[in-house]
Amino acid sequence: MISLxxxxxxLAALFFxxxxxxxxxxxxxxxxxxxxxxxxxxxxxxxxxxIAANLLMVYALVTHDFxxxxxxxxxxxxxxxxxTIVSLWAxxxxxxxxxGGILGIYTALAVWSLGDxxxxxxxWAVHVLMGIAIFFAFLVASIANPFAPVLNPLSxxxxxxxxxxxxxxxxxxxxxxxxxxxxxxxxxxxxCAALLAGRLEAGWMVPxxxxxxxxWMFLTVGINLGGWWSYAVLGWGGAWAWDPVENASFLPWLTxxxxxxxxxxxxxxxxxxxxxxxxxxxxxLLTLLGxxxxxxxVFNSVHSFTQSNIGPVFLGFIGVIFTYSVVLLALRxxxxxxxxxxxDQRIGQRTDGRSGILSREFMILLQNATFTVxxxxxxxxxxxxxLAEALAERRLSVGEPYFDMFALPLGLTLVFLMxxxxxxxxxxxxxxxxxxHFIPGLVLGGVLxxxxxxxxxxKPMTLLALFLIGFTLYSNLYEFIEPVRxxxxxxxxxxxxxxxxxWSKAHRRFGGHIAHYGVLMAVxxxxxxxxxxxxxxxxxxxGEVTQFHGFDITFAGGRWxxxxxxxxxxxxxxxEGVGAFEPRLNYYAGKMGGNPIYTPAVYTxxxxxxxxxxxxxxxxxxxxxxxxxxLIDQPYQTWLWWSAPLMALGTLITLIPARRQxxxxxxx
Amino acid sequence: xxxxxxxxxxxxxxxxAAMCALAWIAMGSMGDNLVYYWSPTELxxxxxxxxxxxxxxxxxxxxxxxFHPGEGSGISFxxxxxxxxxxxxxxxxxxxxxxxxxxxxxEGKYGDDGLFRSDKVMVKHSNEYEAxxxxxxxxxxxTLANGDGSR
Numbered sequence: 001m002i003s004l005x006x007x008x009x010x011l012a013a014l015f016f017x018x019x020x021x022x023x024x025x026x027x028x029x030x031x032x033x034x035x036x037x038x039x040x041x042x043x044x045x046x047x048x049x050x051i052a053a054n055l056l057m058v059y060a061l062v063t064h065d066f067x068x069x070x071x072x073x074x075x076x077x078x079x080x081x082x083x084t085i086v087s088l089w090a091x092x093x094x095x096x097x098x099x100g101g102i103l104g105i106y107t108a109l110a111v112w113s114l115g116d117x118x119x120x121x122x123x124w125a126v127h128v129l130m131g132i133a134i135f136f137a138f139l140v141a142s143i144a145n146p147f148a149p150v151l152n153p154l155s156x157x158x159x160x161x162x163x164x165x166x167x168x169x170x171x172x173x174x175x176x177x178x179x180x181x182x183x184x185x186x187x188x189x190x191x192c193a194a195l196l197a198g199r200l201e202a203g204w205m206v207p208x209x210x211x212x213x214x215x216w217m218f219l220t221v222g223i224n225l226g227g228w229w230s231y232a233v234l235g236w237g238g239a240w241a242w243d244p245v246e247n248a249s250f251l252p253w254l255t256x257x258x259x260x261x262x263x264x265x266x267x268x269x270x271x272x273x274x275x276x277x278x279x280x281x282x283x284x285l286l287t288l289l290g291x292x293x294x295x296x297x298v299f300n301s302v303h304s305f306t307q308s309n310i311g312p313v314f315l316g317f318i319g320v321i322f323t324y325s326v327v328l329l330a331l332r333x334x335x336x337x338x339x340x341x342x343x344d345q346r347i348g349q350r351t352d353g354r355s356g357i358l359s360r361e362f363m364i365l366l367q368n369a370t371f372t373v374x375x376x377x378x379x380x381x382x383x384x385x386x387l388a389e390a391l392a393e394r395r396l397s398v399g400e401p402y403f404d405m406f407a408l409p410l411g412l413t414l415v416f417l418m419x420x421x422x423x424x425x426x427x428x429x430x431x432x433x434x435x436x437h438f439i440p441g442l443v444l445g446g447v448l449x450x451x452x453x454x455x456x457x458x459k460p461m462t463l464l465a466l467f468l469i470g471f472t473l474y475s476n477l478y479e480f481i482e483p484v485r486x487x488x489x490x491x492x493x494x495x496x497x498x499x500x501x502x503w504s505k506a507h508r509r510f511g512g513h514i515a516h517y518g519v520l521m522a523v524x525x526x527x528x529x530x531x532x533x534x535x536x537x538x539x540x541x542x543g544e545v546t547q548f549h550g551f552d553i554t555f556a557g558g559r560w561x562x563x564x565x566x567x568x569x570x571x572x573x574x575x576e577g578v579g580a581f582e583p584r585l586n587y588y589a590g591k592m593g594g595n596p597i598y599t600p601a602v603y604t605x606x607x608x609x610x611x612x613x614x615x616x617x618x619x620x621x622x623x624x625x626x627x628x629x630x631l632i633d634q635p636y637q638t639w640l641w642w643s644a645p646l647m648a649l650g651t652l653i654t655l656i657p658a659r660r661q662x663x664x665x666x667x668x
Numbered sequence: 669x670x671x672x673x674x675x676x677x678x679x680x681x682x683x684x685a686a687m688c689a690l691a692w693i694a695m696g697s698m699g700d701n702l703v704y705y706w707s708p709t710e711l712x713x714x715x716x717x718x719x720x721x722x723x724x725x726x727x728x729x730x731x732x733x734x735f736h737p738g739e740g741s742g743i744s745f746x747x748x749x750x751x752x753x754x755x756x757x758x759x760x761x762x763x764x765x766x767x768x769x770x771x772x773x774x775e776g777k778y779g780d781d782g783l784f785r786s787d788k789v790m791v792k793h794s795n796e797y798e799a800x801x802x803x804x805x806x807x808x809x810x811t812l813a814n815g816d817g818s819r
Contacts, residue, residue: 337672373690376687376690376691376694377690377694380691380694380695380698381694381698384698394704395704395705395706396702396703396704396705397702397703397705397725398698398701398702398703399701399702399703399723400701401700401701402694402697402698402700402701405697405701406694406697537760537761585764595765596764596765598763614764615761615762615763615764616761616762616763616764616766617764628761630761
């Protein structure tokens, strides 16, 4: 019954996507009002059916209807309700359905927020968005059908992947990442709409940039949570290993970040137009590549990815989107030039058109170049093993040192530019003024590096990173503090009133600065953990004590525990003056039965983490346990986790529209 | 218009040139940082220049009876693919699942003395793992790709 209903909903979604795509085309090319209404209603229809199909699958999972193939694949009676719901994205077919559901949510919100404005563009946007929707609805309806009926259903199933059940982060990290990935289809559609319409006005860049900001924020949070999950579950005490799956999510983040900045240049000066469009389109393509790489199993082996049908079909779709983007840019971007003369008044009205080297736009240009090189190098290192296997039958991977080698200088360059850029005006500035501006920042950078140097963090790269962090921190803060001080002097306002006034005048710009502070927190944490992480492996018997980084750690023994959906064995460590920590090994029945899932315990302090991870735990004689434990000292680790909320907060502030009376073309 | 085209063409050429230069640099440093996924047979067959300098992920089965807890925290055991066997000494502690007969991946370097020195022992541990039945052959391809039990 559910199988039938689910299939019906998915086919309805496919139908609506088809009519929406068609009607969008007609509405765009003929300026036809009835077609536009059709397109819009079809988009809502697609959204409603896809979301309903997802809810139906959740219902099937919760009611343990093992006659639905996907439930039979990942469901189990013993799995707690919470993880049963989360199983929606536990496996391939469910996650493609989930992809479609999120696309539905984005479609509905985007179409609703465009409303009846932007009538030259909106139908084209719906046309492209529904074109993408056709592909995903088709996948769910055919080769990735999670609603296939099971003829002789069993009374219980194997349950989801234990790694999914082992930590609450696995319930948050994938949806965040998906919200980031899928959402990139919206800015892609809006960009294509501009090319199809043959014009690009400042007014259209506002929704384009806004719809890039939303998925970018989710992607940022998703990547960060992924690192946290890896740290909290995998037991090696690290957040990032340049693993292909990690790189897959990082690539669109790089181009997306570059886009958000180059779009500002476009909005302000009318420059970098085609380049900005290329960045926006690449971001969507890279999310598709990311989905393909993480979901087709291509990294297990190039040759095994064909075992699932999705791999080749997905690769074909990436090819189609790539070709479409290139052709669209080649055929239509000159149309934007013709329009540009007509719209110059609106796009780039705020400068006289000259840009010096000491200008914000030039710094953004450098930033874009750096991000592009970064993207290129990561892409090369990630895809090289695939090419090596496909072309030369070589099985290999690219080691972390390759990535670290360029990530360090490029990352520090970006931090530096992040300090210089916001402090420079659009247009140009005299060198003397700029130098004067930067001196206090250089001093703060020196102080920060000096403090940490005195604390014993003396590696040159760490000190350089801290210096740049201090410089950039001041440089961004100054942009807020200076106008506040000026107001207090000129109008004798109190600091609170002045700050509020300054804030409300350009809150979107300060939102961007808050996102910058988040980046600085992440770099701060990475600089110290990369350079000063310390780990050791210790063998302890019950009652024995070991010393590590000033902590007296007693091994108090182990114990078995039985929980609803798993067994676990845990070791108890008592840290003098702090408390007890119990890292554990969880054993799940089902697919990975018998294999323990490592679950470390962490003592978190602002200045660093003490990390316990069991390697082996045995009870050779009753009451006498032996543990081999990995102890890790991770300085300033927790700062990395807090960087993402700060970046998200900054993005949210930027998303609040500027107030009408002081509306500028782009205040951020 | 043709001026515009010329400018664009020049820009495109500059980008392509820059990308080639970057790719050249990247390839050079990638070559030094490649990790090879080899079975014992492939390791022994590879030419010495490579097999004795590169980082290798050696995959195979722990030969029953070959495991020795060494002095201090080190261990040693033999890894076999059914054809050839390589002697492995590891400074890193193996994870809980480690036992004789199980499929493992060890990361390290192959010494001139024929000893494979490793600091990482990983047990087959994949997303879509299915417990091997008694007498099952170890799937080396999968083991090599998925070994991430404990880093």
